[in-house]
Amino acid sequence: IRDQWHTMTRTGKARRLLQHIGEPFVALHPEDARRHRIGDGQLASVENRHGAIVMRARLTTDQRPGELFVPMHWSSPFSARARMGALVQATTDPLSGQPESKFSRVRVAPCAVRWQGFLITRERRDDPRCFYWSYSPLPQGHLFELAGRDDPDRARRRLAALISEPGDADDLHWLEMQDPYIGHFRQAAVRNGRLMGVLFIHPKGDLPGRDWLIEMLQRNALEDMERRALLSGEAPDGGAESGPVVCACFQVGESAIRARIEAGDGSVEALGKSLRCGTNCGSCIPELKHILAG
Numbered sequence: 001i002r003d004q005w006h007t008m009t010r011t012g013k014a015r016r017l018l019q020h021i022g023e024p025f026v027a028l029h030p031e032d033a034r035r036h037r038i039g040d041g042q043l044a045s046v047e048n049r050h051g052a053i054v055m056r057a058r059l060t061t062d063q064r065p066g067e068l069f070v071p072m073h074w075s076s077p078f079s080a081r082a083r084m085g086a087l088v089q090a091t092t093d094p095l096s097g098q099p100e101s102k103f104s105r106v107r108v109a110p111c112a113v114r115w116q117g118f119l120i121t122r123e124r125r126d127d128p129r130c131f132y133w134s135y136s137p138l139p140q141g142h143l144f145e146l147a148g149r150d151d152p153d154r155a156r157r158r159l160a161a162l163i164s165e166p167g168d169a170d171d172l173h174w175l176e177m178q179d180p181y182i183g184h185f186r187q188a189a190v191r192n193g194r195l196m197g198v199l200f201i202h203p204k205g206d207l208p209g210r211d212w213l214i215e216m217l218q219r220n221a222l223e224d225m226e227r228r229a230l231l232s233g234e235a236p237d238g239g240a241e242s243g244p245v246v247c248a249c250f251q252v253g254e255s256a257i258r259a260r261i262e263a264g265d266g267s268v269e270a271l272g273k274s275l276r277c278g279t280n281c282g283s284c285i286p287e288l289k290h291i292l293a294g
């Protein structure tokens with residue numbers, strides 16, 4: 001993908017790059033997705049006799065029917081089950097030794113999980129040890145997208161321990177909202193007015209965006225209203241999420257681009273004039289065209 005290089009040993013440290021595509025994915029044509037009963041954004045397993053991986057499905061007509069695309073970038077430090085090398089057959093070029101990693105025969109299927117969620121922490125401690133996780137560094141913390149097949153209540157207890165440090169339990173103030181009957185939990189930990197971390201879990205992945213909570217993690221002191229809004233995951237003044245970052249150079253989100261298109265910007269050049277997107281390295285231009293094409 002345009003933002004990452006090889007297995008992200010360098011580019012994976014740049015939060016700005018992961019704001020565009022922050023999770024591994026499998027791209028498939030909507031017709032194939034329908035045949036295999038896979039919804040857009042749902043977790044899907046891709047497997048063959050060599051191994052199996054799990055990633056989020058992206059339905060797109062850019063993908064040829066009968067073929068899947070999986071990026072090569074996500075390795076074990078960034079995700080639990082997305083290392084696509086697991087599916088590559090042991091055929092190598094006789095001279096360079098390079099594996100034939102472009103083509104593998106695979107099966108794709110929906111991947112059932114009991115819950116989905118995300119964890120934002122100030123410190124990175126253990127990996128979450130969930131069935132599925134995917135990691136992105138933040139300016140002052142760490143974001144894990146999560147999904148599990150275990151009991152959500154048990155998962156919540158285990159994961160909340162990744163927010164607090166041993167010995168600091170007395171200083172931490174926990175905010176909680178839970179419905180154990182359906183397995184819906186939201187927790188936030190605050191210490192001396194600073195947000196230390198949040199954990200949101202929902203059986204169907206019905207969750208708010210992450211942007212505002214990530215912004216709160218960067219504050220030295222939360223205002224009263226912000227603190228009270230933490231468990232909603234949304235700004236108290238109803239500020240809109242900027243959506244996924246499309247232009248990494250100028251940090252322009254998809255929502256801002258769509259708003260400008262609605263306001264009459266009908267070309268990449270016009271968007272560049274109003275938002276600057278696409279006017280530096282230009283690697284976001286194909287995506288800008290895609291959004292313009294509607």
Ligand code: FES
Pocket residue numbers: 246247248249250277278279280281282283284285
């Ligand atoms: S990503 Fe470089 S100009 Fe948009």
